[in-house]
Amino acid sequence: MADCIFCKIIAGEIPASKVYEDDQVLAFLDISQVTPGHTLVVPKQHFRNLLEMDADSTSQLFSRVPDIARKVMKVTKAKGMNILNNNEEIAGQTVFHTHVHLAPRYEETDGLQISFETHEPDFTALAELAEKIAQA
Ligand code: 5GP
Ligand code: ZN
Numbered sequence: 111m112a113d114c115i116f117c118k119i120i121a122g123e124i125p126a127s128k129v130y131e132d133d134q135v136l137a138f139l140d141i142s143q144v145t146p147g148h149t150l151v152v153p154k155q156h157f158r159n160l161l162e163m164d165a166d167s168t169s170q171l172f173s174r175v176p177d178i179a180r181k182v183m184k185v186t187k188a189k190g191m192n193i194l195n196n197n198e199e200i201a202g203q204t205v206f207h208t209h210v211h212l213a214p215r216y217e218e219t220d221g222l223q224i225s226f227e228t229h230e231p232d233f234t235a236l237a238e239l240a241e242k243i244a245q246a
Contacts, residue, residue: 111156111207114156114205114206114207115205115207116150116152116156116205116207116209117156117207119136119138120136120152120154126138126139127139129149129178129181129182130151130174130177130178130181132174133154134153134154134155134170134171135151135152135153135154135170135171135174136151136152136154137149137150137151137152137174137178137212138150138152140211144211144213144221144222145188145213145214145215145216145220145221145222146186146214146216147182147185147186147188147212147214148211148212148213148214149178149182149211149212150209150210150211150212151171151174151175151178151209151210151212152171152207152208152209152210153167153170153171153208155167156207157207157208158206158207158208159195159196159197159198159203159206159208160195160197160208161197161198162208163208171208171210172210175193175210175212178212179191179193179212182212182214183214186214188214188215188216189215189216190214190215191212191213191214191215192211192213192215192222192224193210193211193212193213194210194211194213194224195208195209195210195211196211
C-alpha cells in the first residue's frame with residue numbers, strides 16, 4: 111500500500127534489521143527499541159490492523175510468533191516478554207499496518223510500563239455484557 115512504512119520495508123524500499131522472513135510474514139527490530147530486542151512481526155499483506163483481518167491471515171501471522179519470540183528471548187537473555195498488538199489510535203496504534211510487538215522484559219524499570227486499572231466486580235453487569243458479546 112502506498113505511503114505505508116511497513117509495506118515499504120516489506121518491499122525492500124527502506125531498510126530494516128530483519129530477524130525472520132518467509133512468504134507471508136516478516137519480523138524486524140523496532141526502530142525505537144522500547145527494550146533491547148523489541149521486535150515487530152508483520153503480515154506481508156497490508157491490513158490496517160487486526161480488526162480488519164480474517165482467521166486465516168491472523169493464524170498465519172500468529173503461528174510465527176512463538177518461534178520468533180523464543181529466538182529473541184534466547185539471544186537477549188530476557189526474563190520475560192510482553193507480546194502486544196495495538197488497534198486504532200486510542201489504543202496506541204501509530205503505524206496502520208498490522209504488527210505484533212515482542213518486547214523482551216528485563217526489569218520492572220526497563221522502560222515498558224503496562225498497568226491495568228482494576229475495579230470491584232459487578233457480576234450482574236459482567237453477565238449482561240458477556241451475554242451481549244456472545245450473541246453479537
Ligand atoms: P504502534 O504504536 O503502531 O503499535 O507501533 C508502531 C511501531 O513502529 C513503533 O514502536 C515504532 O517505533 C515503529 N516504527 C515506526 N517506524 C518505523 C520504521 O521505519 N522502522 C522500524 N523498524 N520501526 C518503525
Ligand atoms: Zn502496509
